[in-house]
Amino acid sequence: MGRYVIRRLLQMIPVFIGTTFLIFVMVYALGDPVAALFGDRAPDPATAAQIRKDLNLDKPLVTQYLLYMGKIFTGDFGTAFNGQSVTELMGTAFPITLRLTIVAIVIEMLVGVFLGVVSGLRRGGGVDTSVLVLTLVVISVPTFVSGSLLQYLLGVKWKVIDPAVSPEAPLNELIVPGIVLALISLAYVTRLTRTSVAENARADYIRTALAKGLPRRRIITRHLLRNSLIPVVTFLGADVGALMGGAIVTERIFNIQGVGFQLYQGTLRQNSPTVVGFVTILVIVFLIANLLVDLLYAVLDPRIRYA
């Protein structure tokens, strides 16, 4: 097990270098960040040259990348063009997005797994059919529709919540955005759990457990659910990464100044240090989430072993 973890960690190094380089090249290819600084006015050539020099933008791409990576290993992610350090930006953005992600994941797990189990056990019944229809609807409604709608109804019409989340983004203000963010994944979790539960419910070991006379609750939680959760855990693991970086729509609707928004703004303003820095961290989050998922398999199913 220990050796397995070490091997996986070592594998992360080439993935890490490869992704950062790709992102670096892509952001570089987007356009000229210095021209964007000047807006509709053609940049004053002398000032633009000075800015390029100060930001190392006049050097070849590979040199720029090496200089950038060299700094990253000393913990310096560079400076956003507005003069703020990227580390500082991350310090405010990541905790906010992390809170949002946790809210969303918790909702997904609790509601999704519950609905999945209920409908899986009563396959073909009324509950099952309505859950299926409901998830289909949720999957087909885009996030910006559900988000804007909930925001208008709860925020403006009924005044239950404030439409915009305050800059500090405390947990209680993140519940509605969390629900919006969770909705689509929630539908997938429900469907995955339902199929998995429905299949396993007819497995031999469940019949054995039933024959032993075990209480129904115990059969469902200890035997059925535990075996049915493997695909769900895989999905959730990948989802953590996706939610951390892909919450752009939700974050913009609810005024959450998290990772998605910073990435969006960084891309718009061609701010390569911001984009590369944030994506680098996201890559690490993804890699670690995946490792944790793989380790969880062994916990859920003792037959899976890692050497």
Next chain:
Amino acid sequence: MRASPRVTRVVGATALALSLISCGGGGGSTSGGGAPNPSGIVSSSWTDPQNPLEPANTNEVQGGKVLNMIFRGLKQYDPRTAEAKNLVAQSITTSDQQNFTITLKSGWKFSDGTPVNSKSFVDAWNYGALLTNRQINAPFFSYIDGYAEVHPDSGSPKAQTMSGLQVVDDSTFTVKLTQKFTGFPVILGYAAFYPLPQAFYSDHAAWLKKPVGNGPYQVDSYTRGQGMKLVKWDGYNGPDKAKNGGVQLKVYTDNNTAYTDLQAGNLDVLDDIPASQLPNVKSDLGSRYINQPAGIFQSLSFPMYRSEWGSKDALKLRQGLSMAIDRAQITKSIFMDTRTPASDWTSPVLKEAGGYKQGVCGSPCTYDPKQAKKLIDEAGGLPGGKVTISSNVDTGSHRVWMDAVCNSINNAMGNDKACVVNPVSTFADFRKQVVAKQMNGMFRTGWQMDYPLIQDFLQPLYYTNASSNDSHYSNPNFDKLVNEANAESDVAKSVSTFQDAEKVLAQDFPVVPLWYQNGTAGYSKSVSNVALDPFSVPVYTGIEVSE
């Protein structure tokens, strides 16, 4: 000042907007009720400024908003008439339009207690011009003698200060320009020319965290990316003391969210109503919606560096395309009257006296599809059978109006493939292509005035090799008239010479005037007396908060 990439502002003064402006300054509390609370805080929408908040480094509206609250310059533009009036300056005199003597009023102070004297201005301007400080507004100082030494085109600066600036005593300094420029005093109201306290240089990092100026407000706290709290500065002795206790600027990730917050009563002032809300803004806000002219001019430029578009023979082609655009219909149905069809190359905020003149463009700006097709056919048809319109489409509603313009051209040509939109994903990429002269059809150009002077609408845009001459238009006759106008001592004559230059532009037609853009804003029931200045920035000092 460039038009911000998020161009969602307005034109077409409605009677409503006019009535709102005309009550500016009066104490008429129109909504909310209750006596105004002089210590009430106004919350207002904001987006993070693109560059550090230094006067010579800010050329967009959001940073300009703050500078406009914490600084006061030699001149100030009247929020209603755009007239430049002496503020910190006692007098600005010249006998030859090239050497200016500026004297300051006594008693002006920065909010840290230090006095505003000649040195505050001279040092600030020298800082702004020096190449190694890489201030993006540096070219504004290029009128001043000695600029070439502190800001050479290549290499390092040969001097640290401009020889054209001389401090005479605490309240007097002289400015020598490189050439005659009658309008020079008017540009001194622009942010780049604000004075700076010594603290700016002695502890720059601390100053950036909490800028200190000489305006009616002072910065209480500033969290980058989240917001800024400004409070009324009691030591301010200028004529426009704040009628409220302060302003809370809140950063919004999306203007639509700010709009929702305004509806829910959590936000007092939202400038720049998002385009998607324009159809319903009147029913949502009623009389709390402002839509008034701003100094923003939108146009389509031709790449004059390409012979198929820039040659003499292509003149009819350019005019024909302009004539094929149904401006009135587009401004009405797409922009909901937040733009007004343009008929010259300036802006109505200049007023007639300032050089705005309806109809300079003449027939090419009047929609006439039949005549348009005739002109284009006479010029040999569209080059390659089609024309593209390029713009970034990441912000604003550029895609929508460009499609409409194309449809209008296609209808006129009777060919639904005559005009195609060439969307460029980001503003930065679009600018890169424009600067690199890679345009091969019409492309979007926008101009937000820096100061209310007809010179600002013509010289930076159409003078040979000027900083924002994206079409690379060049006509010696135009240049000559601009030079003459700048050297003219009589202001009215100077303006009319600029108008002569504009007529040259109308004959050559390198740029299609589209529309004048308005400023839009909405406000909540708890504030009153909200107005926009000609730069479409809310006049914060006049806002009253009801209890």
